[in-house]
Amino acid sequence: MPRTLAECPVVARREVARDTVVVSFEVHLEEPVTAGQFAMVHTGDDDAYVLPRPYSILDVVGDRMDLLVKVAGRGSKELAQIREGATARIFGPLGQGFDLADFEGRPSVLVAGGVGIVPLYRLARELKRRGGPAARPLFGAHTPADLPVELLGDEPAGPWQLWIEEQPLEGQRLGLVTLGLEEALDATPDAIVATCGPTPMMHAVARMCRDRGVPLRVCLEEQMGCGAGVCRACVIEHADQPRMRTVCKEGPVFDVDQIRFLPEDHTDRAEPGACSA
């Protein structure tokens, strides 16, 4: 697992949707990056804000790494506003991405919401490059302004089916992206599903897959401190031992059947304030 830890200059920055930019860094990563892997990024002064932020890696071309940044809080705002020539500390690639073998010889449905597009954009490209049964990528957003149109139009990852909650444009469907998943699974019940996006969306996807007995890979986002399995901030319960796995090191991609993902899976969870050990 050769990881790079380095101060890296920003070589390009472009807006792709509302409050959403692609920031390109010059960084030499030692190994091929798989869909779902991420980098920890720390901008600015070590004193002011102490934690780096995880960003799923959108693309790596030679010594250039692209990250999609949507302004959500303080850290992402700072990174989204970074200027060309400025530097940030990059630590990556990190985590276990999607295993293409899971998608071998069967159709797949990819369900993305918001910045969850990033790992699935890469996965869609890899699946298309590999050939075999089709991958059907679906993307959900609140409004057309939230769509990173440039990425969604980028062959060979597309074409994406777009589900919009408010005022869809021509060629876009009205409603939650899970409606698209329902249609897709009706058409290809033997599919495997991959999802990444807001938690309520992924929960809905997980319930639908569970009801239908469809295998599902989830790419999780969790608050992280270190990105290396050390701080134990981003743990999730696993069916096997060791029970507590980190999203950053053993994830972020998991077989949903192997983890306690849905709130209803946590019936025996310890009371708040108690230690579960």
Next chain:
Amino acid sequence: MSIDLRVTTGPVTWRNPVFTASGTWGYGIEYFDLCDPSDLGGIVTKTVTVEPRAGNPQPRVCELRHGMLNSIGLENVGLAAFVGQKLPVLREHRVPTVVSLAARDEVEFTTMIDELAAHPGWSAVELNLSCPNVARGGLDFGRDPARVERITADARRALPADRALWVKLTPNVTAIGDLARAAETGGAHAISCINTLVGMEIDLDRREPVFPRGTAGYSGPAILPVALAKVWEVAHAVGIPIVGIGGISSLDDVLRFFVAGATAVQVGTSLFARPDLANVFERRLAERLAAMDVERPVDLRSRRLPALRPVG
């Protein structure tokens, strides 16, 4: 001028005074690809308990300006897995290792030291008498001088003669000097100071504390002044070495601890953003001391402090 970075705690001499703090650098084996922990004075492991612990429910961290709160709850692999899986790797890589221990009661500390004593690959234990994030033990022990002295004395008796005993104190007390004196009386070779401050963040949307337990441990650059003051207070109370911990994010911060009375330091929260930072400090320390016309870190010690007890 020849610079001497070595620091001695009891029977153990460390090559330099820069350590990584417990809970911020795993078991010392997670960053081998980025930096060499055997170059450090040593690493302090994630706190180990007798049984494995799953830790607290989410959320477990919350970033704040100049610091962060954590409520991990001492999640760890347990002593058997530590001894079986982590310690051999540390030993193979010749990493000077301080094993951080926490216990539910006084007896467990000696039980754990007895078990550790059967295995090579570690040089000291650090008794974590000060974790604010667990329901039992932790802070309960660390706030009562009589119990601190008793636990320290029991641990010292159980400890092999060639290993050092460090006792990590909480800052969440009125008189930390009394606790340090109790640990010294009990036979501690060094005082690690400080653990996290008890803190809280509020979620205004929910109108509740962010953490299920309410409070959490506050760390990061914000606590540096508190840590320096506690080290200063402890340096007036004891003659044994002090390992300064709390908010270090620059080499200057390291030097500040030496002035305040510490002879070694641990880098903690800043390692999350920069896992190689302790190595950076270790590499630059000698040159920095030379530039200050100082041979040893202890030479920076404030003249207003009482002298350290001579080693030996």
